[in-house]
Amino acid sequence: xxxxxxxxxNILDHYKNPHNKGKVQKVDVINRxxxxxxxxxxxVSATLNEQKEIVAVKFDGHGCAISQAAISMLTDDLSGKKxxxxxxxxxxxxxxxxxxxxxxxxxxxxxxxxxxxxRGILKYEGKDSQMVSLSEI
Numbered sequence: 059x060x061x062x063x064x065x066x067x068n069i070l071d072h073y074k075n076p077h078n079k080g081k082v083q084k085v086d087v088i089n090r091x092x093x094x095x096x097x098x099x100x101x102v103s104a105t106l107n108e109q110k111e112i113v114a115v116k117f118d119g120h121g122c123a124i125s126q127a128a129i130s131m132l133t134d135d136l137s138g139k140k141x142x143x144x145x146x147x148x149x150x151x152x153x154x155x156x157x158x159x160x161x162x163x164x165x166x167x168x169x170x171x172x173x174x175x176x177r178g179i180l181k182y183e184g185k186d187s188q189m190v191s192l193s194e195i
Contacts, residue, residue, distance in 0.1 A: 065157030072127035089178030098125040102175040129171025
């Protein structure tokens with residue numbers, strides 16, 4: 059089995075059995091968005107501690123295997139991270155988590171969950187005006 063087929067199996071497993079699906083008990087950060095080009099929709103909620111570290115993060119929504127697997131994998135990787143570090147996560151980090159080449163037209167699917175979380179953090183911090191810069195991750 060080659061690397062791509064193992065990664066595809068991992069993506070399908072996260073799609074069929076997503077990790078961290080639902081909503082956190084104590085919501086500090088929350089945001090829901092839809093990818094208008096395909097209809098994928100994701101809501102991310104997170105609980106922070108006093109140091110602004112993520113102590114719990116969950117997602118809900120629906121969409122293609124790429125969008126759902128990407129946010130499932132990402133939520134596995136976020137616990138204990140400061141929100142400043144989360145804001146520095148980029149496309150390459152998400153693609154590395156997925157482990158496969160993504161067609162250019164599917165990049166928005168892969169990035170939807172991260173974009174939703176990062177915009178939720180901007181709302182939490184009262185920096186909604188910076189959200190425009192995240193529109194084309």
